[in-house]
Amino acid sequence: MVTLDMIRKDMATFLEKDKEIHFIEVRADTLDEALADAAVQFDTRIANLEYEVVERGFDGFLGLAKKPWCLKIYQNPELVKKVVVGKNGEVIDSEEEEGIDRITSRDGAFYIRHFGTEIMLKVDLPIGEGKPALADSVIEELNRPDTKKFDADKIRSLVESGTNGEYVPVGDYNHEPSADAIFVIDISSDELKATATINPPALGGADVSVDQIKRALTQQGVVAGISDEKIQALVDNPSYNEPVVVAEAVLPVDGKDAYITYNFETDRSKIRAKQAANGQVDFKELNLIQNVVEGQPLAQKILAEHGKSGKTLYGRYLEAKNGRDIPLPIGKNVKVDKDGRTILAACNGQVLLINDKICVEPIMEVDGVNIKTGNITFLGTVIVKGAVEDGFNVKASGNIEVSGTVGKCTLESDGDIIVSSGIIGRDEGKIVCGGSLWAKFIQNTTVRVEENIIVTDSIMNSEVSAQKKIILNGKRAQITGGNVFATECVIAKNIGSEGGGTETVISVGFDPRAKKRLEELLEMQNNNIKTLDELELNIATLENMKKVRKSLPKEKEESLYKLNEQKNEIIAENAQYNDEIENIQARLRQLKNIGKVYVSGTVYSGVKIFVRDEKDEVRADTKNLIFFYENGFVRRGKYEQPNLDDIKGPEGYS
Template identity: 85%
Template sequence: MADFLSKDKDIECVEVRADTLDEALADAAVQFDTKVSNLEYEVIERGFDGFLGIAKKPWFLKVYQNPDMVKKVVVGKNGEIIESEDEENIEKIVSKNGEYFIHHFGPEIMLKVTLPVGEGVPVIEDVVIEDLQRPDTKSFDEDLVRSLVKNGTDDEYKAVGEYNHEASADAIFVIDISSDELKATATINPPSLGGADVTAEAIEKALGQQGVVAGISKEKIQALVDRPIYNEPVVVAEAILPIDGKDAYITYNFETDRSKLRAKQAANGQVDFKELNLIQNVVEGQPLAQKMLAEQGKAGKTLYGRYLEAKNGKDIQLPLGKNVRVDTDGRTILADANGQVLLINDKICVEPIMEVDGVNIKTGNITFLGTVIVKGAVEDGFNVKASGNIEVSGTVGKCTLESDGDIIVSSGIIGRDEGKIVCGGSLWAKFIQNTTVQVEENVIVTDSIMNSEVSAQKRIILNGKRAQITGGNVFATEAVIAKNIGSEGGGTETTISVGFDPRAKKRLEELLEMQNNNIKQLDELELNISTLENMKKVRKSLPKEKEESLVSLNEQKNEIIEENIKYNEEIEQIQARLRELKNIGKVYASGTVYSGVKIFVRDEKDEVRADTKSVTFFYENGFVRRGKYEQPNMDDIKGPEGYS
């Protein structure tokens, strides 16, 4: 046990935070100037990688050095600094002077000597001998004294001589016990010449005779015997006081005081007021808080052994609000939905919908794991990112909106050539101007698309009274539906493309190229493998290096074959998708397609040279054909949830 305590004294700890467990341990290793393998750690807060980079949380560790690997720093005999990780070979040295104590117990003169430590000064033999020569001293063994001073007494008193003992001159002491039975003191009257000192055994016996059974401190008694304090009460025993248990409490994994949330600082130290960090995003299943259990109290004892009751800690209820649940351990609170975590009326809640009056300097940019509802406008220069839908009642300016769901803009989008909309679902808007739009499903506009780059993996539909596309490039895999396309007089270039999937086409080209490269590598591997196998047949064995090379070549061959199988599966899927597109790809214009408009259907071009009314463009026999306007089927186009 003493060895363990000695090691524990040398152990230091540091607290580190990092994005990953490995990074945190590496940081601690640098601080300790040791290897990661020499560290032990305690996880204070588990890290979390986040969702698409959102709600990322660092690991928080308390890291210790392995007690068997603690680096010792000692001072050598010549003052040099010595470092070692071998605890058995070098001990930590703390300098301490030697000491001696002379006391008269009974009829004997007793001596205790402690040896110096490190650079400490030893006890001088002649000083001890001189101190022994009192008027009442009969005799003492000088050789024994010198030997004990030189070698020490192992923290014990040794008899070294005799003196003329007068019992009437002995020191006397009194034991007093407090009325609450919590403390006992010894008051010693000093001995006269020829009198004996008080022994530790005498004090302990007196305590026992007065009924003291708990809290006796041998260390305090021995210290009083070694260095007596006369005519003053000195504590020699104390009751074992009860320790009340701590109440249960909640540790939060998020900032509960929103006033402490601060804006991000740029690399140059300037505050970015667009990144206010007011939203604490969490994902479903993320730990939000944990209840630390109430502790049981530890009972105590009076000096007489009477029981002293301790209070147990009080339990508390888990502060459960909306969209949270309790983990299987019964103590950890988890998010039950994506959203922002809030402490509302002292209860933990996760809000999957965030409502703001507008997006501006007051809110900063918004990044939210859920649906964002903006009651006003998204002002120029501010961005909104959401894993759910984005709904904007006002206009959207020169901004970036990114959503994994739908985007609904009740008014229009005015991008000023820098605005960008990225949508994982469908986009609804009154109009789109000078904006880049990328949508995974449909774009539905009630007024117009002007001078914009708009692409949709399904359809682009303009269904209002004006319903006009003017300027820019508009692409849809299935269909573009509008009233008017282009501008009168052809002053603004307008391009409409339908009937193909550019991303699928590009990926197909990449896959075919990678597959061809693999086939070339396979041919080379087959040749090298064949050469080595023929050599092995002739020689019946191969040198070690060539045998290892043959194994490696076969492994590479198998890896490439497996890779090609995956490429083939993806190629077949893409080709099936492209075959499906053969029967789709149309441009519908119920009003006028103005001269100068360029129509691309499945890579084939039709440039309109004269205004054309009520027309449908489609692909047939390698050409873009024109037919009478036919009403497209839009039964499957439904408005966003909650809108008509």
């Protein structure tokens, strides 16, 4: 129930808040101009202001009958900036308080001033470890010839409790008006600064008060920039015969220019080699490439700021400059996000700043891969105009094209790999390719390719596998030594060597990964079937119990529900396994017919040919034949030209 006392308390609270509200009346052509003017006068943000419309403005017609807006503008008392004092006694807004060190200790102080006919006392209490002011010191200072009387008990009380920043009367003195302090207000010609120069009072004369200085400023037409804090500081600690600033114009603040923040290193000189955990620097990992993926934010424009206008002491506007806008540095293969300020990568590649434009290059070109470049890892295509030297690696999400030779190193590509010269791996080189591989020759290298391998010269002493075809189509077109595997077929002119010095093994007609996956799927399916049998037995037991009892305890009912859920999950999982098993088996059945080895020249003795899992070891040199699978054996047939219509060269090559 709302009582009269409750209403009184609420009204008292509202009254206290209303006392904190100071308003000004502003006239301007627009609402925005009026609020901007008030923000300058209150020295606050527009967001902290509230207003009432006294007279509504009118834009007029063709410039006629134009009427300004008249607003009563005031600060929200809950948002009025509180004041704190810095280390050196400076006044700091609470908004800036977080950036300063708080005062932990300060001695107490007292100020004695003679205003009118009264002796006034102001006492500041100590802070922290500071020492308090002494009442005896105050009394001693008051014992002067012009003092009539003072209240010692009141002085002691005030020294103990403080005066909350106010001057409090504590006695009377013999006032001589002719001995009063005299002050002069000077205003600079540019209306930016007002100073007060005070001549000290003689014995019996009054000091200059805050109200006197403010009244003098107002009488001279000063309407903006009056500093209560500076005037109060001058009254508390007057500097006689020296001009002291008591009012300053609100200077305009130019807006900051727009600028770009980059999410990558634009200064390549700052890119450093990678440091290992033991502190050693790996000069093969130079980190020169800054890879980005499609849609990745590369940079953002920070918008230009509007300037904050100022005001002279006489209220004249001081215009501020707005910050300059700049265009977005849009280069190749980048786009602008929906916010109109963020630059995104339009494709995978390396981000570069070229002629002050942000670009993403999906193709990287280098003269060679060596100590100058370090290892290369790139989200795109890498073109090497020279050689990839021993010990250096190239990894690319696109193609890798090498004009020179590839040494004892690793090439990994999600696309094709094209090596115009040969690959000399020295038993440590490794090639991994998600597409097809083209090379002049391959020596002592491990090669794993997802599609085709096309070689114009020879494959020697290498471990080579392709998920589709291996084709040697040059004048020599010879496979000598090592293990060569292709899922579909191997095509060469000569296989093995005279005298059979090195073992040469050719395998076709099966997919080892598919076969391994099939075995895994069959094992998982069998395990699921066993689990399913156990589940069905437990479900049947609980359902029979439910039929007999007509209901189950809560725990048993939850258990039955979970068992049925698990059963449905396993059935769905087995259905997925069945689909994958059928696809793999269809693939393997297809390979029965296409697993072949074509030899247009000579197969030397000692060569081992595997078609599917069956072996044919060549006992004597044989020419012009095909090896294929039939009725559980490896058969030999007369050579015929294979169909290579599905083999296409890499893009840009013939």
